Amino acid sequence: EPEVTQTPSHQVTQMGQEVILRCVPISNHLYFYWYRQILGQKVEFLVSFYNNEISEKSEIFDDQFSVERPDGSNFTLKIRSTKLEDSAMYFCASYRGQGDLEQFFGPGTRLTVL
Amino acid sequence: QKEVEQNSGPLSVPEGAIASLNCTYSDRGSQSFFWYRQYSGKSPELIMFIYSNGDKEDGRFTAQLNKASQYVSLLIRDSQPSDSATYLCAVGLYGQNFVFGPGTRLSVLP
Numbered sequence: 001e002p003e004v005t006q007t008p009s010h011q012v013t014q015m016g017q018e019v020i021l022r023c024v025p026i027s028n029h030l031y032f033y034w035y036r037q038i039l040g041q042k043v044e045f046l047v048s049f050y051n052n053e054i055s056e057k058s059e060i061f062d063d064q065f066s067v068e069r070p071d072g073s074n075f076t077l078k079i080r081s082t083k084l085e086d087s088a089m090y091f092c093a094s095y096r097g098q099g100d101l102e103q104f105f106g107p108g109t110r111l112t113v114l
Numbered sequence: 115q116k117e118v119e120q121n122s123g124p125l126s127v128p129e130g131a132i133a134s135l136n137c138t139y140s141d142r143g144s145q146s147f148f149w150y151r152q153y154s155g156k157s158p159e160l161i162m163f164i165y166s167n168g169d170k171e172d173g174r175f176t177a178q179l180n181k182a183s184q185y186v187s188l189l190i191r192d193s194q195p196s197d198s199a200t201y202l203c204a205v206g207l208y209g210q211n212f213v214f215g216p217g218t219r220l221s222v223l224p
Contacts, residue, residue, distance in 0.1 A: 041216075042216040048211050055210075091158070105159070105160075
């Protein structure tokens with residue numbers, strides 16, 4: 001069964017460093033998302049991406065964040081200068097569109113900022 | 115601000131009992147409603163979704179939606195210890211981001 005994959009599973013970085021989190025959505029899906037979940041808190045929407053552009057973003061998704069679909073398969077989230085409060089699980093999700101309703105989530109990347 | 119609220123946990127039920135999980139949402143324009151299960155340290159896993167008023171059954175799970183009351187629930191029949199997890203209610207529009215509730219932790223006691 002097709003699934004969303006994410007790499008790495010765990011990323012440790014120093015405050016102020018740039019990180020890139022990678023996702024491979026399900027191949028025939030058209031909509032892509034990033035969510036984050038700080039430990040013990042709820043899942044929060046960051047950004048959605050459709051037709052090679054951002055379709056919606058939350059207040060969390062400030063200028064430190066960017067997303068890209070550099071080729072036909074990868075979908076990346078870049079954090080330019082990490083802060084301690086960026087430590088969280090980051091989930092990528094994809095959605096086929098075309099009448100389907102469900103978003104499929106990847107296994108997540110745990111980001112730890114020291 | 116779109117809000118999704120869930121009944122606070124933890125909710126403990128004995129094995130074999132029915133677990134009832136509740137969710138309310140603030141945006142009347144919401145069209146689709148999802149229940150996800152999340153084990154500690156893992157990603158959300160879809161249990162089922164509903165978009166029409168009424169009940170929808172899938173195995174031991176029944177989702178109930180009442181758009182007039184802005185309320186959605188999940189019933190788990192014959193609860194098993196493996197059902198112990200955090201249950202997330204998510205509300206969305208087609209192709210748009212989901213708004214998640216804070217989750218209800220369920221513990222099924224053997």
